[in-house]
Structure formats: structure tokens, C-alpha cells
Amino acid sequence: xxxxxxxxxxxxxxxxxxxxxxxxxxxxxxxxxxxxxxxxxxxxxxxxxxxxxxxxxxxxxxxxxxxxxxxxxxxxxxxxxxxxxxxxxxxxxxxxxxxxxxxxxxxxxxxxxxxxxxxxxxxxxxxxxxxxxxxxxxxxxxxxxxxxxxxxxxxxxxxxxxxxxxxxxxxxxxxxxxxxx
Amino acid sequence: xxxxxxxxxxxxxxxxxxxxxxxxxxxxxxxxxxxxxxxxxxxxxxxxxxxxxxxxxxxxxxxxxxxxxxxxxxxxxxxxxxxxxxxxxxxxxxxxxxxxxxxxxxxxxxxxxxxxxxxxxxxxxxxxxxxxxxxxxxxxxxxxxxxxxxxxxxxxxxxxxxxxxxxxxxxxxxxxxxxxx
DNA sequence: AACCCGAAGTAGACAGTGTCTACATCAGTT
DNA sequence: AACTGATGTAGACACTGTCTACTTCGGGTT
Numbered sequence: 001x002x003x004x005x006x007x008x009x010x011x012x013x014x015x016x017x018x019x020x021x022x023x024x025x026x027x028x029x030x031x032x033x034x035x036x037x038x039x040x041x042x043x044x045x046x047x048x049x050x051x052x053x054x055x056x057x058x059x060x061x062x063x064x065x066x067x068x069x070x071x072x073x074x075x076x077x078x079x080x081x082x083x084x085x086x087x088x089x090x091x092x093x094x095x096x097x098x099x100x101x102x103x104x105x106x107x108x109x110x111x112x113x114x115x116x117x118x119x120x121x122x123x124x125x126x127x128x129x130x131x132x133x134x135x136x137x138x139x140x141x142x143x144x145x146x147x148x149x150x151x152x153x154x155x156x157x158x159x160x161x162x163x164x165x166x167x168x169x170x171x172x173x174x175x176x177x178x179x180x181x
Numbered sequence: 182x183x184x185x186x187x188x189x190x191x192x193x194x195x196x197x198x199x200x201x202x203x204x205x206x207x208x209x210x211x212x213x214x215x216x217x218x219x220x221x222x223x224x225x226x227x228x229x230x231x232x233x234x235x236x237x238x239x240x241x242x243x244x245x246x247x248x249x250x251x252x253x254x255x256x257x258x259x260x261x262x263x264x265x266x267x268x269x270x271x272x273x274x275x276x277x278x279x280x281x282x283x284x285x286x287x288x289x290x291x292x293x294x295x296x297x298x299x300x301x302x303x304x305x306x307x308x309x310x311x312x313x314x315x316x317x318x319x320x321x322x323x324x325x326x327x328x329x330x331x332x333x334x335x336x337x338x339x340x341x342x343x344x345x346x347x348x349x350x351x352x353x354x355x356x357x358x359x360x361x362x
Numbered sequence: 363a364a365c366c367c368g369a370a371g372t373a374g375a376c377a378g379t380g381t382c383t384a385c386a387t388c389a390g391t392t
Numbered sequence: 393a394a395c396t397g398a399t400g401t402a403g404a405c406a407c408t409g410t411c412t413a414c415t416t417c418g419g420g421t422t
Binding site for chain 3: 024025036040
């Protein structure tokens with residue numbers, strides 16, 4: 001495995017183990033067994049390396065979409081929604097990195113391609129269900145945002161101090177009921 | 182105005198002007214006209230200062246809730262939803278700071294109090310509308326997450342590269358229609 | 363009045379960060 | 393054989409947050 005790929009792999013491992021704050025260029029280099037300047041021979045800077053890591057995250061998200069179980073369009077859409085929230089809760093650091101535009105470069109071609117592919121796939125699932133009053137892609141954007149906010153708010157622990165703490169599954173059920181019920 | 186309050190005010194101004202990345206402890210001190218070590222006489226560290234700034238953000242959010250126009254419960258809830266997204270889009274840096282748990286301390290008493298008050302206020306608005314099949318607070322959590330995700334996704338520009346770019350107003354309309362329609 | 367003491371501010375230091383530059387190594391081409 | 397470009401190293405620089413002396417100064421106590 002070349003140094004470039006090992007840097008990406010090492011960064012992914014550090015990310016999963018110690019969180020976004022621990023993913024430092026020098027730390028990655030040390031963990032990969034190279035000097036602190038070596039990463040700059042393969043990436044223009046930290047943003048480009050982390051963008052490559054985030055691209056892997058979006059790719060896994062896309063893979064989950066293509067491996068949905070058979071069933072009615074509605075069942076497939078519901079499974080995709082569960083899958084999105086499940087991915088975020090299982091890989092909190094990766095999920096955070098994927099939407100931290102101060103750490104990654106959203107204009108990175110590979111990253112932009114796979115992230116918009118994720119949206120297009122999702123929009124196709126929404127369109128397949130049908131029965132909407134407006135453009136399915138508009139509904140898809142709204143529903144995706146709802147899922148995204150659910151994951152984000154839950155990871156943030158924003159409701160931890162409130163008087164009422166719902167489970168993410170229960171909140172997701174309400175969300176799906178609102179859109180699909 | 183005491184130094185402590187001036188530090189908070191200066192930090193808020195820097196945040197609004199130059200974004201989250203520019204809000205550095207030393208930069209705040211310089212802009213406030215004190216030495217780089219002075220802030221530590223009033224705050225235990227960066228997290229405590231930024232938590233105070235974020236608390237002001239949540240307080241403004243709460244103020245918006247208490248100044249909703251008269252009308253039916255449904256109209257008031259709709260106005261609150263618009264207000265939330267509007268706040269996020271108008272104050273992107275503040276909105277980002279308010280949910281960056283690596284920069285602030287969510288357990289800060291004042292911050293935890295006002296943020297959960299925002300949720301409780303919102304849950305009360307949802308409950309006033311009525312007609313839900315489940316606990317209104319559960320619906321409130323789901324709807325809040327939808328609004329939050331909408332603002333977040335829009336600020337992130339995640340759909341900028343996609344083949345279809347909806348306006349935030351249109352997406353919000355779909356969201357409200359799903360929950361209230 | 364003399365003393366003290368704690369709060370507030372300053373300046374310096376330290377480790378850590380991303381990035382730049384000079385240098386070394388080494389395989390492949392001409 | 394000599395050059396060349398890619399790859400890696402080591403050092404430096406400016407910047408960050410935080411810690412630790414050191415000063416300054418105003419208000420109470422004795």
C-alpha cells in the first residue's frame with residue numbers, strides 16, 4: 001500500500017478512535033510512521049487529506065443505498081432513512097467530519113461528485129414513492145434535512161438537558177410518519 | 182462596561198464579521214485592547230468565553246419565540262419555524278458556534294438552561310396546536326430536528342453541487358406541509 | 363497611617379498545530 | 393554517466409491555548 005493510501009487509512013482509524021479533534025496532520029504522519037512533512041508530498045494540505053477521508057464516508061453512505069432490501073418503494077425509502085441515521089450514530093466522528101467545511105474542501109471534485117450522488121440516489125427513492133404535490137427533489141431535500149437534523153441534534157446531545165429526552169428511533173418514526181403517513 | 186462583558190461583545194462582533202475560525206482567544210484580547218492573557222482572568226478558558234457568546238445566541242432565539250405575532254396556534258408555530266431558519270441563515274457563524282461542542286461547553290449552567298428553555302418553548306407551541314398521535318414533545322423534537330437540518334444543510338451548501346438546488350423557503354414550506362398539512 | 367491581601371492585567375514561556383523551504387535519496391530516462 | 397522528478401526528512405516560522413511569574417492598585421484590618 002502506498003504512502004498516500006496509508007495516510008488516508010491511518011487518518012480514518014484515528015478519526016474513529018479519538019474523534020475529529022484528534023485528527024491532526026502531524027499525528028496522522030506519526031501514526032503512519034513517516035515524518036511530519038511527508039503528507040504534504042501527497043496532499044496540498046490538511047483539507048485535501050481530510051477531504052479524501054470524508055469522501056470514503058460518503059462512499060460508504062452511497063454503498064448502503066445501493067444495498068437496500070427489496071420491497072415496495074415506500075419500504076425501500078424507509079430503510080434508506082433508517083440507514084442514514086444509523087450510519088451517523090454509528091460513525092459520529094466521520095459524520096461530523098463530512099459536514100465540517102472548515103476541515104474539508106467541499107469543492108474537491110471526488111467529494112462533490114459522491115456527495116451529490118448520495119442526494120440524487122435519495123431523490124430517486126423519493127420519486128419512486130410518488131404521490132407528492134411538488135417536485136420530488138424538493139421533497140427529498142426537505143426529508144434529507146429532517147434526517148440530517150435528527151442525527152446532528154442527537155449526536156450534539158442538545159436535548160440531554162431538556163425535561164424530555166426522546167429516543168432517536170422514536171423521533172425518526174415521527175419524522176417518517178409526517179412525510180410518509 | 183467591565184472587561185469581562187467587553188470580551189464577550191468583542192467576541193460576538195469578531196464572530197459575526199469573520200466567522201467561527203477567526204474567533205481566537207488572542208484575537209479577541211487584541212481587539213478588546215487587553216493583553217493576550219487577560220481573558221483568563223475572567224474565563225477558565227476559551228470554551229467558557231465562547232459558551233457565554235453562544236448563550237447570547239440562544240437567548241436571542243428565545244426572545245424571538247416570545248415575540249411571535251398573535252394568531253392561531255398553528256400560525257404561531259409556523260412563524261416560530263420560519264424564525265428559527267431565518268435566524269440561522271442571518272447569523273450563520275453564531276448558529277454554527279451554538280452547536281459546536283468542541284468549542285463550547287454544553288454543560289455550562291447558563292447555556293444548558295437557555296438552550297433547554299428554547300426547546301421547552303417550542304414544545305409548548307407544538308402542544309398548543311394539538312391533534313398529534315403521540316407525545317407532543319416527541320413531535321416537537323422531530324420537527325425541531327427537521328428545521329435544524331434544513332438550516333445546517335443549507336449553510337453547508339451540501340446541495341450546491343447537486344443537479345437540483347431548492348431555495349430554503351421552498352424546502353421549509355414542504356417541511357411545514359408534511360408536519361402541519 | 364501602615365499593612366496586607368486579593369483581584370486584575372502584563373509579559374514571557376511552553377507545547378502543539380499547519381505550512382514552507384532547504385536538503386537528501388533514489389529510481390528511471392536520455 | 394548524468395540529469396530529473398518524485399518522495400521523504402529536518403528545521404524553521406507564525407500562530408494557537410494555557411500556564412506561571414511579576415506588577416499594580418484599591419479596599420479592609422489592625
